[in-house]
Amino acid sequence: MKTTNRPDEWKIEQGLSGAVLPVLDMTGPKTKALDIQTFGPLTKDEEALKDIGDRDKLFAIERKGWTGFVEWESYPDKKAVAHKILTSQTFPPNPEFQLGPIPGTNPVLPGTHWKMWHHAIGGELTKVPEDSWATVLKEKHPDMLHLLQFPYNGEPPKRLVTDKEFTPNSLHFVRNHGGIPIIDKEDYSFLLDGLVAKPQSFTLDDLMDESKFPRMEKCITMQCSGTRRIEQILKYAGQGDEVPQAPWAEGAIGTAKYVGVSLKKVIKACGGLTEGAKHLEFYGANTYFKDDKTMNYLVSVPWSKVKANEV
Numbered sequence: 001m002k003t004t005n006r007p008d009e010w011k012i013e014q015g016l017s018g019a020v021l022p023v024l025d026m027t028g029p030k031t032k033a034l035d036i037q038t039f040g041p042l043t044k045d046e047e048a049l050k051d052i053g054d055r056d057k058l059f060a061i062e063r064k065g066w067t068g069f070v071e072w073e074s075y076p077d078k079k080a081v082a083h084k085i086l087t088s089q090t091f092p093p094n095p096e097f098q099l100g101p102i103p104g105t106n107p108v109l110p111g112t113h114w115k116m117w118h119h120a121i122g123g124e125l126t127k128v129p130e131d132s133w134a135t136v137l138k139e140k141h142p143d144m145l146h147l148l149q150f151p152y153n154g155e156p157p158k159r160l161v162t163d164k165e166f167t168p169n170s171l172h173f174v175r176n177h178g179g180i181p182i183i184d185k186e187d188y189s190f191l192l193d194g195l196v197a198k199p200q201s202f203t204l205d206d207l208m209d210e211s212k213f214p215r216m217e218k219c220i221t222m223q224c225s226g227t228r229r230i231e232q233i234l235k236y237a238g239q240g241d242e243v244p245q246a247p248w249a250e251g252a253i254g255t256a257k258y259v260g261v262s263l264k265k266v267i268k269a270c271g272g273l274t275e276g277a278k279h280l281e282f283y284g285a286n287t288y289f290k291d292d293k294t295m296n297y298l299v300s301v302p303w304s305k306v307k308a309n310e311v
Contacts, residue, residue: 003142007105009157044089052081059123065187068128068179069285070121072295082121082294091116102247107146109244114150117289118179125287128179135180141170147246151176151286155251166219167254175224175252177297178286190266194281197271212269213261216309224252263311278303280311 052058058081059070072079091113102108111129118125129150136144136152144154155161156171185204193199207213229248263280267273281300288297301311 003106005106005143005145005157009106009143009145042090042092048088049085052085055085055122056126057123059121059125061124063187063189065184066285067182068124068131069181069183070124070287070294072287073283079294083292085120086117086289086292086294089120091120107149108247109148111148111150111244114244114289118287121287121294125179128287131182132176132180135182136174139170140174141168144171145249145251147248148244151178152180153246153248155248158250161251161253165255167256169256172254172256173224173252175226176286178284178288181285183285192266192270195274195277196267197274200270202266207261207266213265215259216262217257217259219255219257221253221255224248227252262309263306264309267306273303280306 058078061067061069062071063069070078072082093113115129118128132150132152136146136154140154141156141160143160144156147153147155153175155173156167160171161167188204190202190204190207191199192202226246226248228250229245232245279300279302281298284297284299286297288295305311
């Protein structure tokens with residue numbers, strides 16, 4: 001991949017080229033630089049892992065055309081097996097860089113433990129880190145700053161953020177909490193269930209049928225709440241969740257035209273919401289890790305935003 005960036009381009013973005021970024025202790029009256037911490041060797045309970053069985057069968061492909069997808073929420077037994085796998089061995093500490101200087105490379109952080117978690121579970125998750133990175137290299141601009149290789153987090157240099165009125169797809173920032181699922185168009189489905197009158201599943205062709213769901217277009221400027229996180233990291237090397245805190249500069253913002261269908265109309269096609277429904281939860285096809293547990297990543301929006309055609 002050809003690029004005009006230097007390997008430490010992200011440091012230049014922050015005015016930190018050549019700087020050493022220490023780990024700071026700001027809990028007392030005086031700020032102190034901490035020595036790099038060291039950890040013992042990684043451990044693995046081979047007997048416990050052997051008892052688990054063939055992971056390629058345990059976590060085999062579940063839906064035709066859905067590469068890298070594992071359904072967790074409907075299978076508590078499967079989640080229990082994954083928990084045993086993750087607790088029968090140790091992984092590198094998280095975050096990787098906040099116990100020492102941030103690397104001057106691109107990608108900046110590899111996401112080692114996230115890759116190892118996927119490889120440890122095996123089955124459909126085995127190739128997710130590599131497939132996700134291949135998608136990034138295929139779709140993103142060669143000058144993107146790859147702050148976290150996996151799960152992928154990246155932003156464009158500031159000079160390219162402001163270069164055009166609308167941010168090209170290849171330069172729009174990306175904030176992932178898991179791998180990038182690969183789903184074939186003809187096998188895609190969108191299930192709307194829960195507190196709706198008539199739960200239904202829609203194919204992509206269903207959703208693209210403008211006689212049922214007219215398309216709408218919105219011009220939106222979107223910004224990640226982690227923008228300029230490097231300033232937080234320099235003062236507090238803390239960790240909010242299992243995803244490493246990528247050293248975001250000021251490029252986690254973009255303006256784009258979004259084309260799609262109104263979720264409100266899709267809900268209407270299901271007979272509307274039933275009494276008491278106030279939020280809508282979106283379950284992703286990617287796997288998320290928290291406290292040695294596996295789950296499908298999810299977010300929610302209030303019905304008020306859906307009703308206002310903001311979703």
